[in-house]
Amino acid sequence: xxxxxxxxxxxxxxxxxxxxxxxxxxxxxxxxxxxxxxxxxxxxxxxxxxxxxxxxxxxxxxxxxxxxxxxxxxxxxxxxxxxxxxxxxxxxxxxxxxxxxxxxxxxxxxxxxxxxxxxxxxxxxxxxxxxxxxxxxxxxxxxxxxxxxxxxxxxxxxxxxxxxxxxxxxxxxxxxxxxxxxxxxxxxxxxxxxxxxxxxxxxxxxxxxxxxxxxxxxxxxxxxxxxxxxxxxxxxxxxxxxxxxxxxxxxxxxxxxxxxxxxxxxxxxxxxxxxxxxxxxxxxxxxxxxxxxxxxxxxxxxxxxxxxxxxxxxxxxxxxxxxxxxxxxxxxxxxxxxx
Amino acid sequence: xxxxxxxxxxxxxxxxxxxxxxxxxxxxxxxxxxxxxxxxxxxxxxxxxxxxxxxxxxxxxxxxxxxxxxxxxxxxxxxxxxxxxxxxxxxxxxxxxxxxxxxxxxxxxxxxxxxxxxxxxxxxxxxxxxxxxxxxxxxxxxxxxxxxxxxxxxxxxxxxxxxxxxxxxxxxxxxxxxxxxxxxxxxxxxxxxxxxxxxxxxxxxxxxxxxxxxxxxxxxxxxxxxxxxxxxxxxxxxxxxxxxxxxxxxxxxxxxxxxxxxxxxxxxxxxxxxxxxxxxxxxxxxxxxxxxxxxxxxxxxxxxxxxxxxxxxxxxxxxxxxxxxxxxxxxxxxxxxxx
DNA sequence: TATAGTAATGCAATCGATTGCAATGTTGTT
DNA sequence: AACAACATTGCAATCGATTGCATTACTATA
Numbered sequence: 001x002x003x004x005x006x007x008x009x010x011x012x013x014x015x016x017x018x019x020x021x022x023x024x025x026x027x028x029x030x031x032x033x034x035x036x037x038x039x040x041x042x043x044x045x046x047x048x049x050x051x052x053x054x055x056x057x058x059x060x061x062x063x064x065x066x067x068x069x070x071x072x073x074x075x076x077x078x079x080x081x082x083x084x085x086x087x088x089x090x091x092x093x094x095x096x097x098x099x100x101x102x103x104x105x106x107x108x109x110x111x112x113x114x115x116x117x118x119x120x121x122x123x124x125x126x127x128x129x130x131x132x133x134x135x136x137x138x139x140x141x142x143x144x145x146x147x148x149x150x151x152x153x154x155x156x157x158x159x160x161x162x163x164x165x166x167x168x169x170x171x172x173x174x175x176x177x178x179x180x181x182x183x184x185x186x187x188x189x190x191x192x193x194x195x196x197x198x199x200x201x202x203x204x205x206x207x208x209x210x211x212x213x214x215x216x217x218x219x220x221x222x223x224x225x226x227x228x229x230x231x232x233x234x235x236x237x238x239x240x241x242x243x244x245x246x247x248x249x250x251x252x253x254x255x256x257x258x259x260x261x262x263x264x265x266x267x268x269x270x271x272x273x274x275x276x277x278x279x280x281x282x283x284x285x286x287x288x289x290x291x292x293x294x295x296x297x298x299x300x301x302x303x304x305x306x307x308x309x310x311x312x313x314x315x316x317x318x319x320x321x322x323x324x325x326x327x328x329x330x331x332x333x334x335x336x337x338x339x
Numbered sequence: 340x341x342x343x344x345x346x347x348x349x350x351x352x353x354x355x356x357x358x359x360x361x362x363x364x365x366x367x368x369x370x371x372x373x374x375x376x377x378x379x380x381x382x383x384x385x386x387x388x389x390x391x392x393x394x395x396x397x398x399x400x401x402x403x404x405x406x407x408x409x410x411x412x413x414x415x416x417x418x419x420x421x422x423x424x425x426x427x428x429x430x431x432x433x434x435x436x437x438x439x440x441x442x443x444x445x446x447x448x449x450x451x452x453x454x455x456x457x458x459x460x461x462x463x464x465x466x467x468x469x470x471x472x473x474x475x476x477x478x479x480x481x482x483x484x485x486x487x488x489x490x491x492x493x494x495x496x497x498x499x500x501x502x503x504x505x506x507x508x509x510x511x512x513x514x515x516x517x518x519x520x521x522x523x524x525x526x527x528x529x530x531x532x533x534x535x536x537x538x539x540x541x542x543x544x545x546x547x548x549x550x551x552x553x554x555x556x557x558x559x560x561x562x563x564x565x566x567x568x569x570x571x572x573x574x575x576x577x578x579x580x581x582x583x584x585x586x587x588x589x590x591x592x593x594x595x596x597x598x599x600x601x602x603x604x605x606x607x608x609x610x611x612x613x614x615x616x617x618x619x620x621x622x623x624x625x626x627x628x629x630x631x632x633x634x635x636x637x638x639x640x641x642x643x644x645x646x647x648x649x650x651x652x653x654x655x656x657x658x659x660x661x662x663x664x665x666x667x668x669x670x671x672x673x674x675x676x677x678x
Numbered sequence: 679t680a681t682a683g684t685a686a687t688g689c690a691a692t693c694g695a696t697t698g699c700a701a702t703g704t705t706g707t708t
Numbered sequence: 709a710a711c712a713a714c715a716t717t718g719c720a721a722t723c724g725a726t727t728g729c730a731t732t733a734c735t736a737t738a
Contacts, residue, residue: 004694015718020695030716050453051394052694056723060390062454070418070434076410083436087443092450094433095409097422104426111431114389115401253622283592285624343724354688359725369686391724395693 003046012040023048054116062092063306064112066122068100068149073278074295075123078147081299082121089307091118102127109133119143119306124151126191126221141316143309145302148293150192150321157305158321159298163193166291166326167200170273171245173289173328175208177336179243179271183216183234185227185251194219197247197275216241220251227251228258235262242270243334249274249281252288256333272333286332294324342385351379362387393455401431402645403451405461407439407488412617413634414462417486420638421460428646430457441466448472458482458645463490465530465560480655482648484641487632489531489660496644497660498637502532505630505665506539509612510584512628512667514547516675518582518610522555522573524566524590533558536586536614555580559590566590567597574601581609582673588613588620591627595672611672625671633663 005019012019014033022029022037029037054060063086067075079095086093094117098105105125112120113136120137124146131153137144138156147159174182184201187194198219202212216239220226227246234240246252252274259266266272266286274281274290281288301322308314344358351358353372361368361376368376393399402425406414418434425432433456437444444464451459452475459476463485470492476483477495486498513521523540526533537558541551555578559565566585573579585591591613598605605611605625613620613629620627640661647653 002694005696006694016695017697017719018717020697021717024696028716033716047453049394049455049694051390051399051455052723053696055388055390055394055725056694056696058723069415070409071412071415073410076408079409079436080438087446092454093435096432096434097418099419107426114386115431116388116390257622280619280622283596283619284622341724344726345724355725356689356727357687359727360687363726367686372686388724391693392726395724395726397693 002049003041003044004049005046008037008041008044008046011044012037058116060092060116060118061090062094062115062117063303064115064117064120064122065093065095066098066105066108066112066120067095068098068123068125070095070097072276074148074276074293077295078123078299078302081296081301082303083299084296085300085303085307089303091303091307098125100126102129106133109136113137113142117142118310119145121145121147121302121306123147124149124191126188129190143306145305147298147302148193155319157309157319159302159305159324160192160321161293161298161324162326163196164200164203166275166293166328167197167245167247168204169200169326169328170275170289170291171201171204172208173330174243174245174271174273174334175204175210177243177267177271177334179241180210181213181216181241182210182243182245183230183241184218185222185230185244185246185255186217186219187222187247189219194222194247201245215239222248222251224250224254224257227254231255231258240264240270244270244272246272246274249276249278249288249290252290252333253280253284256284256286256288267332267334267336271336273328274333277329282331289331289334290329292327292329294326298324341388342380342383343388344385347376347380347383347385350383351376397455399431399455399457400429401433401454401456402642403454403456403459403461404432404434405437405444405447405451405459406434407437407462407464409434409436411615413487413615413632416634417462417638417641420635420640421642422638423635424639424642424646428642430642430646437464439465441468445472448475452476452481456481457649458484460484460486460641460645462486463488463530465527468529482645484644486637486641487532494658496648496658498641498644498663499531499660500632500637500663501665502535503539503542505614505632505667506536506584506586507543508539508665508667509614509628509630510540510543511547512669513582513584513610513612513673514543514549516582516606516610516673518580519549520552520555520580521549521582521584522569522580523557524561524569524583524585524594525556525558526561526586528558533561533586540584554578561587561590563589563593563596566593570594570597579603579609583609583611585611585613588615588617588627588629591629591672592619592623595623595625595627606671606673606675610675612667613672616668621670628670628673629668631666631668633665637663 005016008019009016019037022034070076083093096108134154145157150158150160186198189195205212218230252272274288277290277292281290344355347358348355358376361373409415422432435447473493483495489497525537528534544551557569591611613627616629616631620629
C-alpha cells in the first residue's frame with residue numbers, strides 16, 4: 001500500500017488538510033509544522049498520487065506533443081526545445097508519433113484529451129484534412145499550438161518556418177550558379193510547407209526571368225524513391241535539368257544516389273539543393289546543400305506559448321502566427337566549379 | 340462543463356452505476372438499455388474522464404518508455420515496435436528521452452511512477468550507475484523491462500542484442516579480408532553493450548591467433564570526434580592500423596571523414612566496420628559496413644513482456660534475458676578489392 | 679396464483695488530494 | 709483581564725468513475 005497524506009496526518013495527529021497544505025508549501029502553515037510534516041513524509045516514503053491531485057484540480061501539468069515521426073532530425077530538435085522549456089517550468093511532456101496516419105493522429109489526440117493534457121503541441125500528419133480532433137481542444141479552450149505543418153482551418157497559435165524564403169533563396173542560389181532549367185520535387189500541395197516551398201521556387205524563377213516548366217515539377221509523397229522516379233522520368237523524356245530543388249533532403253538523397261549510379265556528375269551536370277538539413281545531408285558524397293530550420297528554437301517558442309496560455313498570461317483570442325527564419329547551407333551538391 | 344455519467348443517468352432517469360456498466364459493455368446490463376445509454380452518451384457528447392477512472396481503478400493503461408535519445412534510428416525503431424503492440428492491446432505509450440543524463444532519467448522515472456504507468460520499458464543512459472529509481476518500480480511489482488543498455492543490478496526481464504556475436508563477426512570479417520592490425524573504438528566498459536562488443540572483438544582476434552594490442556583500443560564517449568581523436572593519435576604515433584572496428588556508426592563516420600580528408604584510401608588502406616546500422620551508414624561514401632540490430636522486433640517483444648506481466652499471464656519472479664540476433668551488413672568501407 | 683430463481687438495476691462507499699469556510703490558538707494592546 | 713486581530717489548523721464536501729452488495733423486476737414452474 002502506498003502512503004497517503006492521511007497516513008501522515010494520522011501519524012502526527014493532525015488533519016490531512018494541513019499535511020496537504022504543508023507539502024504544497026502553503027505559507028499559511030507554520031514553518032514548524034511544515035518542516036515536521038515534510039520530514040515525516042520523507043521518512044514514511046510518501047509519494048504523492050498525481051492522479052488524485054490531477055483529478056481533483058483538473059490540471060495534469062502535462063503537455064502533449066504529436067509529431068509525424070520522432071525519428072526526423074527536425075522534429076526531434078523541436079521536441080528537445082519543448083522539453084527544455086517545459087521541464088524548466090515544471091511541466092511533463094508526453095511525446096507521440098502519428099506516423100503521418102490520420103487514424104493514429106486522431107486516436108492519439110483523443111487519448112491525450114482524455115488524459116487531460118493541459119496543452120497540446122502538434123505538427124499535422126500528411127493525411128490530415130479534417131480537424132475535428134483539434135476542435136476538441138480549441139472548443140474547450142485547451143491551449144493548442146501548431147507548428148511546421150499547420151492549417152488555416154484552425155484558429156490558434158502557429159509557428160512556421162519561412163518555407164517560402166528558404167525555397168526562394170535555394171532556387172536563387174541555383175540560378176546564380178548558372179542553372180537555367182531547374183526541376184522541383186515537391187510534396188502534396190494540400191500541405192502548407194510544400195505549397196510555400198513550391199511558391200518560393202516559382203517566385204525565384206520568375207524574378208530571374210525564367211519560365212516555369214510544369215513538366216519539371218513533381219508532386220509526390222517525398223520518399224527517397226519519389227525523387228528517383230522523377231529523375232528517371234525526366235531522363236527517359238530527354239528532359240534532364242541542370243539543377244533540382246527538392247522540398248526535402250530525402251528525395252535529394254535518392255536523386256544523388258541515382259545520378260551517381262548512372263554516371264552523371266554532381267554538381268557540374270546537375271546541381272541539387274534539399275530542405276531540412278537532415279544529418280545525413282552533411283555526410284553524403286557530395287554533401288547536400290540544404291535549408292536549415294531552427295527546430296530547437298521553434299520547440300522552445302511553442303512550449304512558451306502553450307505554457308503562457310495555461311498560466312493565462314495570454315489572451316485567448318489573439319492568436320499569432322510566428323514565422324522563423326531559415327538558412328541556406330551551401331555544400332558540394334550545388335557548388336559548381338565552373339562558376 | 341464536461342458531461343459525466345451522472346448527467347447521462349439523470350437524462351435517462353437511471354443510476355450512474357448502470358451507465359458506467361453499460362459503457363463498459365458489462366453483460367449484466369440488458370442489451371436494450373445498453374444501446375440506449377450508448378446512444379445518449381454519444382448524443383450528449385460524453386467523453387469519459389480517464390483520470391477519474393485511473394484514479395479509482397489504479398490502472399492507467401499506459402506504458403512508459405525511456406530511451407537515451409529518440410533521435411537514434413535504433414531507438415526509434417524500438418519505440419515503433421512498442422507502439423505497435425501496445426496500441427493493439429489498448430495501451431497508450433508515453434515516450435521520454437533521458438539525453439543520457441542521469442538526473443533527467445531519474446526525474447522522468449519519478450514522474451512516470453507518480454503518474455502511475457502500468458509498466459515501464461527503459462534503456463539505461465550512459466551515466467546511470469545507481470538504480471534506486473528503478474527499484475521504485477520493482478519493489479512495487481510494477482512491470483519493468485530493460486532493453487539494450489541493461490544492468491545486472493536489477494532483477495527483471497531484459498532484452499539485449501547479441502553484441503558479442505555481432506562484434507565477433509565484424510572483427511572476423513575484417514580479418515578474413517586481410518586485416519592483421521585492427522584498432523577498436525569502444526565505449527565505457529561500465530556499459531554492457533560496449534563491454535560485450537569489446538569482448539567479441541578480442542575473442543575474434545584470439546581465435547584468429549592475433550595478439551591484442553592495448554594501444555589500439557580506445558574507450559571514449561562514442562561521439563564523432565572520439566573516433567577522429569583516436570585515429571589522430573594512432574597516426575601521430577605511426578601506429579595506423581589496417582582496420583578499425585567501431586562500437587557504433589557515429590565514430591565510424593568520424594573516422595571515415597577524417598581519413599578521406601588526409602587522403603588515406605578506404606577500405607584498401609584501412610577497412611572500417613561500425614555498429615547499429617544508422618541510416619547514414621548506408622549513404623556515406625564509402626558506405627559503412629555495420630551490425631544491424633532488430634529494433635522493431637525488440638520493441639514488440641518488450642511490449643509483449645510488459646503487457647503479459649500487467650495482465651498477470653507471467654509469474655513475477657521468473658525473469659528472463661532474451662538475446663536477439665544481430666546481422667553483419669557488409670558495405671564498401673570494408674569490402675577490399677585486393678581480397 | 680404464489681414463489682423460487684434469475685436478470686437487471688440501484689445504493690452508497692471508495693479512491694487521495696484539494697479547498698472554502700469554520701473553528702481554534704496566539705499575540706499584542708489598552 | 710478582556711478582546712481584537714491575526715495566525716494556524718480542522719471539517720467536510722468535492723472531483724467522476726467503479727464496484728460489492730442490496731434491491732427490484734421479471735420469468736418460469738408447480
